[in-house]
Amino acid sequence: MAERAGIETSVAIGDAVKAADADVIAAYPITPQTHIVEHLAELVANGELDAEYIPVESEHSAMSACLGSAAAGARTFTASAGQGIELMHEVLYVASAMRLPIVMAVTNRAVSSPLSVWGDHSDVMSCRDVGWIQVFVENGQEAVDHTICAFRIAEDNNVLLPVMVNLDGFHLSHVIEPITVPDREEVEKYLPPNSYPLPLNPDKPVAMGDFAPPFIFTEAKWAQEMNIRKSYDHIIKAWQEFGEQFGRHYHPVEHYRTEGATTLLLTMGSFSETAMTAIDSMREKGEKVGLIRLRLWRPFPFEELRKALKGVDTLVVLDRAISVGGPGGPVASEVKAALYNQKDRPSVVSFVGGLGGRDVTREGFETIINRGREIAEKGSENEFEIHGVRE
């Protein structure tokens, strides 16, 4: 059995990829993802992981190499962040539409300009529509667990989609935490060998990544939509079975002290843990507040979210990304859209904060919740508010 030990989250992710016995890693280093791929390069160089490590010349090449690797049926991993995600952007669409099971850790980072290596969700929000399964984690243990789950989900022949595991740059990637990294024998029981149904094979040639004239393109896109929708049940199943084996349980929408709450805060990623302390302190004062976190961003958990918001008056959403010139926070605008046709729906108040590595403190979350309730009650002329800006 694996032991719990103090380890940097990035290093633990590398160890999880080793425990999953990945065949190919194609990656280009970028802050704050560097420690993940450095560690994997070491593991391969030391002979601890029997894999091809492809040190490519750019992120565009990293994802392109991953396409070829996954198409050949190899278990494939990469990691990136910020500008790196932007450079590989066009290839991300190709990976999902070709249904190639690639796993990528994204240490979420702001997108230039101004240049910032620090964390927020701008990079992943620009990838909203690339067709990948997208998961957010809150701590080092979750980062490890979801890296392992991601291989299982991606390679499930009912799914066959690339999976992005989002963890906050620095706030999570560079933090040393007590983490259990399951060993290979344990992971083998959970993760069967990769069995891509139509791999590249000279004895049985197939053509991949073909072009589609107008008569078939709509059908191809609808097939993709049906595929990711159907993946939902298999994601739940993979998480359930992970819980049964490892004792750690995950859900598309996670709850914290939501019993009897009339106001809920919605967050994603590592900020959720700070938000919990704010909820604790407000609950101690007798306030009916709670927290929900979106773990699964794509496919979007419509039903779970609506269920979680039954009987809630106010929902305050904190986005760590800004849709410049638009409705403010991308998560808030999607949550609003998901609730629009519901008869009984809470007021949804959108906040943007925690940009480019700026902390949101416990007091900050309390301010956001209180201001959110004020806006829900009195209304506001603004589409959204920005938290902590100096005026």
Added chain:
Amino acid sequence: MVKQDNEVTWQDIEIGGIVTNPGNADYYRTGDWRSNKPVYEFSRCIKCGLCAIFCPEACITRNEEGYFEGDQYWCKGCGICAKECPVYAIKMVEEVE
């Protein structure tokens, strides 16, 4: 029975749009992209085959008499053959159908 293009549904599409019978680009009529077509003057042709080498569609082959000729099912009318022919045996004329 093979379905016609307009009968293929989204359920018929293979995983990730994979084509399991590769080489089927043969069936794709690229000839109807053409706005100019090549006209051959075999009396000038010296059978050097440069046109066939340069043809990006690889649709030029030798006919029974040994002259080089493009298959109009695939010829896109790019005119490279006419440009490369050292004896001016190929002319591009407007497609008038």
